[in-house]
Amino acid sequence: MGTDSISSSFSHLGRKLSDLNINDDSAAFSECNSDGSGEFPTTSSQSRRLLLACASDNSEELISQLISNLQSDNIDDQKQAAMGIRLLAKNKPENRIKIARTGAIKPLVSVISSNDAQLQEYGVTAILNLSLCDENKDLIASSGAIKPLVRALKLGTSTARENAACALLRLSQIEENKTAIGRSGAIPPLVNLLEIGNFRGKKDACTALYSLCSVKENKTRAVQAGIMKPLVELMADFGSNMVDKSAFVLSLLVSTPEARAAVVEEGGIPVLVEIVEVGTQRQKEIAVCILLQLCEDSLTYRTMVAREGAIPPLIALSQTGTSRAKQKSEALIEVLRQPRSVNNAASARTSNVSV
Template sequence: MAELPEDFKCPISLELMNDPVILATGQTYNRSSIQRWLDAGHRSCPKTKQELKDTKLIPNYALRSLIHQWAQANGVELKKPSDLKTQLHNAANNSEKEALKQLKAIVDSLLRRLSSSGLQMRRDAIKDVRVLAKESKDTRTCIAEQGAIAHILPLLSCRDAQIEENAVVALLNLSVDDENKVGLVAEGAVDAVVHALKTGSADTRASAAVTITSLAMVDVNKATIGSRSDAISALIKLLAEGNPRGKKEATTALYSLCIYVDNRSRAVSQGLVSILLSLLSCEGGDTAERVLALLDLLATSAEGRMAAGAG
C-alpha cells in the first residue's frame, strides 16, 4: 500500500480522514475529531490557535473526493461518516432513499454530458445544471458531492459564450449555501471566475462579479479572493469599462471584498478611488449609491482618504 499522504491525515487524530470538513480558519479536520474538540468546550482552531467566532463545519468535498480515489486505488476501506446528514439518510424511508438515488443518477448523467465532445450537448447539459442548482439545498448538495465542480470550472474558459455564461451562473447558484462557499474556493473556483471576469462576454463578466460577491459573504473567502493577484484589478476594470449592469455588480463585489481591511489598501493602490470619483459625475440611481457607499468604506483607511484628497 502506498504511504498515506500527509494532506489526507487529520491534524488532530493523525489518521486518514473519512469526512473532511473546513473550520472557519480554513483548516481541514476530520468531522468526528473536530466535533469532539468543539464539544469539549474549545473555541479555538487546534492547528492555528486562532479564536473561533464561528464553529460551523463546512464539508471539504474536493479533498473527500481525492481521499476516496486514493483509498479505492490502494484497497483501503474508509469508515462511513457518522455526521447528522448520514444519520438522517439512514433514517429516511424508502421513498426518500429512492428520490435521492434518482437525483444522483440525474447528476451523474449531466456530468457525462458535460464531458461530451458534442458542443450542443455540453451547452444543454450546463444549462440543466444551472437550473438544477437553483432548485433546492438538497440538489445543490448532491451536485457538489457528486464532483460536479471539477467538471464545471474548465467550462468558464471554453471560449463558448453560452457555455461560459451558464457555467458562471451554475457556480453562483451553488454558492447560495454557506457550506458550498468555502468548498468552491477550495476547489479553485476563484481562478476560474476571475478568468471569466477578464475574458467573458458582458453578461458573463457581470455574472462573474455577482459570483464573487456571493463567495465573499464568508469572511475567510474575502482574504483568499483578495490575495489573488488579479481578482480586484479585474473588478476595477469591469467597473471602469463595463456596461451598466457590469458597473453595478463590480461595485457590489468590490464593496464585499473591501470589508476585509487588507483588501482596501489593495484596491486603493490599483486606482479604485479615482475611478469611483469619476463615476460620480456620470452615474445616477442605484449605481451612484453603491459608488458612494464604496467610497465611504475606502475612506476608513488612511490610503483611501489620501487618494480621495488627491482626486
C-alpha cells in the same frame, strides 16, 4: 487578515468617530440571488427537451447524466450539461446541495476554464447558482474555482463577467476567501467592470468590492487599480442609482492614507459636499462620515472642505437630521473650525508680542 471598520481617534462630546459608524449598508446592497441572464433559447428541439427534463421530478438521474456530459469530449454536450445544471440550480434551491454532492463542482470548474466563451459563461452561471447555497461555498472555493472565476471576470462575455463578480461576492462571504480572491487578481477587473459595465455590472462589481475591501490589503489593491475615479463619478451622478453603493465602498477605503489622497485628487471633496447639501438622509450621513475621516488629520483637507461651503449644510443637518446625522455633522463642524481657531489664536499671540 482581519477586517477593518470605519474608525477614528477624534472624540466629540465624549464619543469617538468609531461610535458613529454606518451600520445600515444592507439596504444599499442587494445580493446576487441568482443569474439574471434569461432563460435558455427554445428554438431548438434539444433546448426544449432540456427544459422539460429540468422541470421533471426525476432530478437525481438527470443530475448524474448532466455531470457525465460535462466531462464529454463533445463541446455541445458540455454546453447542454452546463445549461441544465444552471437551470436546475436556479429554479429549485433544494437541488443546489444535491448537485454539489453528486460531484458537479470540479467538472464545472474545468468548464469555466474553457476557451469557448459560451461554455465558460454557462459554467460560471451554474457555479453562481450553486454558490447561493451557503453549504456549497467552501467546496466551490476548495475545488479551485477562484482563479478561473477571476479569468472569466477579466476575459468573459458581459454575462460571464457579471455572474463571475456575483459568484466571487458569494465566496467572499467566507472571511478567509477575501484575501485569496484579492491575491488572485480579482480587484482590477472588478474596478474595470465598475467603470465600464452596464448598470447590473456596476452594481455587481460595487457589491463585490464592498465585501472584498473590508480586508486592508484589498483596499490598497483597489486604490492602485484606480477605483477612486469611478466611485467619485458614480457619487456625482444622482441619476445613476449608485450613489449609496459607491459611497459605502468609499467609506471603507478612506481608512487608508493612500485612499484619502486619491479621493481628493479625483475631485471627491466637492462631490461629497454636494451630497451633504442635496442627498438623501442616508447619503448625507455617509458623506459626512467620509469627510470626517478626510479632515481629522489634515489641515489642508479641512480648508478644502470649508472652502467648498460645507459648514452651512452641516449646520442644517445638525438641526434637522436624524440622531446619527446630527452627531456626525456636529463632529465635522467642530473639526472644520479647529484650523480657524488655531490660526486666530496664533494671530492673537503675534499681535500681543511687543516689538
